[in-house]
Each structure stands twice: as structure tokens, then as C-alpha cells.
Amino acid sequence: MTNKIKNLADLRELKDKLQTKTKLRDKSETSNQLVQVKVAMATCCIATGSRETMNYIVDELDKRNIDAVVTQTGCMGYCYAEPTIEVTLPGKEPMVFGYVDVKKADEIIEKYIKGGMLVEGIIPVNYKKIDQ
Amino acid sequence: MKDLSYHILDIVRNSLNAGASVIETIITENSHTGVLALTIRDNGHGMSKNMVERASDPFFTTSVTKKVGLGIPLLKQNAELTGGTVTMESAKNQGTKVMVIFNSDHIDMIPRGDLALTFRNLISGNPDRDIIFRYRLDEDGFDLDTADIRRELEGINLNTREVLDHITEFIRDNLAELDKTTNKKSI
Numbered sequence A: 001m002t003n004k005i006k007n008l009a010d011l012r013e014l015k016d017k018l019q020t021k022t023k024l025r026d027k028s029e030t031s032n033q034l035v036q037v038k039v040a041m042a043t044c045c046i047a048t049g050s051r052e053t054m055n056y057i058v059d060e061l062d063k064r065n066i067d068a069v070v071t072q073t074g075c076m077g078y079c080y081a082e083p084t085i086e087v088t089l090p091g092k093e094p095m096v097f098g099y100v101d102v103k104k105a106d107e108i109i110e111k112y113i114k115g116g117m118l119v120e121g122i123i124p125v126n127y128k129k130i131d132q
Numbered sequence B: 001m002k003d004l005s006y007h008i009l010d011i012v013r014n015s016l017n018a019g020a021s022v023i024e025t026i027i028t029e030n031s032h033t034g035v036l037a038l039t040i041r042d043n044g045h046g047m048s049k050n051m052v053e054r055a056s057d058p059f060f061t062t063s064v065t066k067k068v069g070l071g072i073p074l075l076k077q078n079a080e081l082t083g084g085t086v087t088m089e090s091a092k093n094q095g096t097k098v099m100v101i102f103n104s105d106h107i108d109m110i111p112r113g114d115l116a117l118t119f120r121n122l123i124s125g126n127p128d129r130d131i132i133f134r135y136r137l138d139e140d141g142f143d144l145d146t147a148d149i150r151r152e153l154e155g156i157n158l159n160t161r162e163v164l165d166h167i168t169e170f171i172r173d174n175l176a177e178l179d180k181t182t183n184k185k186s187i
Helices: A008-026 A043-048 A050-063 A102-114 B004-017 B049-054 B071-081 B115-125 B146-153 B161-181
Strands: A035-040 A068-073 A085-088 A095-097 B022-030 B035-042 B085-091 B095-103 B130-137 B140-145
Touching: A008 B146, A008 B161, A035 A050, A043 A050, A043 B004, A050 A068, A050 A102, A050 B115, A050 B161, A068 B115, A085 A102, A095 A102, B004 B022, B004 B035, B004 B071, B004 B095, B004 B115, B049 B085, B071 B085, B071 B095, B115 B130, B115 B161, B130 B146, B130 B161, B140 B146, B140 B161, B146 B161
Parallel strands: A035 A068, B022 B130
Antiparallel strands: A035 A085, A085 A095, B022 B035, B035 B095, B085 B095, B130 B140
16 A cells, blocks of 8 residues: 555645745745745754754744745854854845754744844854864 | 664755755565665765765765764664664765665664654755655555655745645654554554
8 A cells, every 4th residue: 555645635725725825925035035044954963953943943934924945054064063054134144053952043033033133152254163 | 863764864965965856765664574674865976986985984074064974874883783784885976875774673773753854854955856755664655755746736835834744744644554554663
């Protein structure tokens, strides 16, 4: 017994519902107006919970009606501060945050993405590793 | 890595980094022999023979941001703790296949973990790649292929919460159904 898509009717129903939603959004968006979030997703990140962080961010941005692109990236080299994410607000420099668990992710969405306010946990761009 | 679902996320990420457009994950479980086979294969840019040999060396990596590569070594450790194995086949510009054998009745077998969350994550981060997941338990099983879903949704991005919810539910329901068919408790 192998059932492909469990309920095709479900998926079609979903399609109709989503088409209206997508149309509404299309008007407002071009890619450089979107918030971009990159979640580091290498072995070190996964082991510390970046999967949960990323799933949370994807869900919450949608629930809070923020148009954003959330993607995965490789190791950013801040293995001591995983999970790490990089947030780029439209027209701004990318900002890297460390130790982003679900609670921190909520704070970043509310304060930085929605309000433009800086929050604790930023990893400075000029940060040098100990051995350098 | 705490469970199988994290290992799968980790290894599939390797395939994505290798530029694969199709990544297939197959789990085949045999409740009579207690063997769980995990195969992940992709059509990415592949590895040279030398690289395949060195992939299980924790101090070998292609990364420029760090000096260690722990994905395969950690997987190998968890497989070998159950008396299992990890083997890899790869050909330049054709793709890579990672095959893992676990003896799932062994006391050191890692839990299955939340496979639905792993695939939800992979699909949300890579909505344009073809991600295939097949699960077999003895005679039963189910298949998920994002190419099918994409065709059905006609242009709607898979990276939409409702679609991701649908996929998560699909995997969870099917796994729950499969667990019922054996006496084995869900791990």
C-alpha cells in the first residue's frame, strides 16, 4: 500500500484558498523590499536547535503578516554562538545574531524586524576568531 | 545529534550545498530483522574518490569558515554503535549516495525523532528543489515528492505556512498509521 498525496482534494482546496492570499500579497512586494532572514544550518547549528529556530521564524513571520524570505545557509563560523541568523532589513546592512533560540527569535521579530530597534546578541562584523 | 531526523537534515543539507536539484531520502525498516536502512542520494556535483575516502575524517572539510567536518563522522559513530555501517558512493558531476545501516533493536539505537519537522524545514528553506521522502516499514509505506505537490498547487510557493502544515501533517499521519501496523512502539 502506497498512498501518494493522502488527500488530493485537501490540496486543491488549499490551492484555491492560497491563490487569493498570494494575489493580495503580490501587489506590495518586490524582492528588495522584503525582509531577508538566513538561518545557519550546518552540523553545529542543527545540533543546537537551528531547525526549531527556523521553523518558528517561518511560522511567526507569516502569522504576523511580515513579508519575508527565510533561507538556509552554511556555517557562518560562529559555532560557539549557534544557532545564528542573519537578518537584512530593506535598505540596511545585514545583521548577525547569535544564540537565537525560539525566545530570542521572538524578540528579534518584535523589536528588530518590526520596530527597527537593536536587540542584544549581535555579532559584530569585525569580530575576529581567537586564533587570528 | 540527538536523533535520526537531525542526521537526515544534516546530510540532506550536504546534498543541497552540492547543488543538487533532486534529493531522495529513503528509510526502509524491517521489523523482523530489526534492520533500518537509510539512503540519501542526490544529483549534486559529487565527490572525487579521494574526497569520499576522507569524508569520515572529522578533520576533513570543504568549509572555509571552520576546520572540522562532523556530519558524516557523527552519523558513522551512531550507526556503528548499533553494529551498523555507513557507506558512500559518489561520482563527479553525477551525484552522491550515502547508505546507512542501523540495527534498530540495539540498545544504543538513536530515536527516530520528528521527521516531519526535518522535512518541513528542508522544504521551507528550499521550495524550488525536488525533495523526495520515502518510508517503508515491511510491506507498507508512503511517499512524499515535492515535485508532485508543486504540480498540484500550480505556481503557489511551497514555502507557505498552510502548505508546510499540510506536508507536516501528511508525514505525521502516515508515520502514526505505520506504527499501528507493528507491535513496535513509536520511538
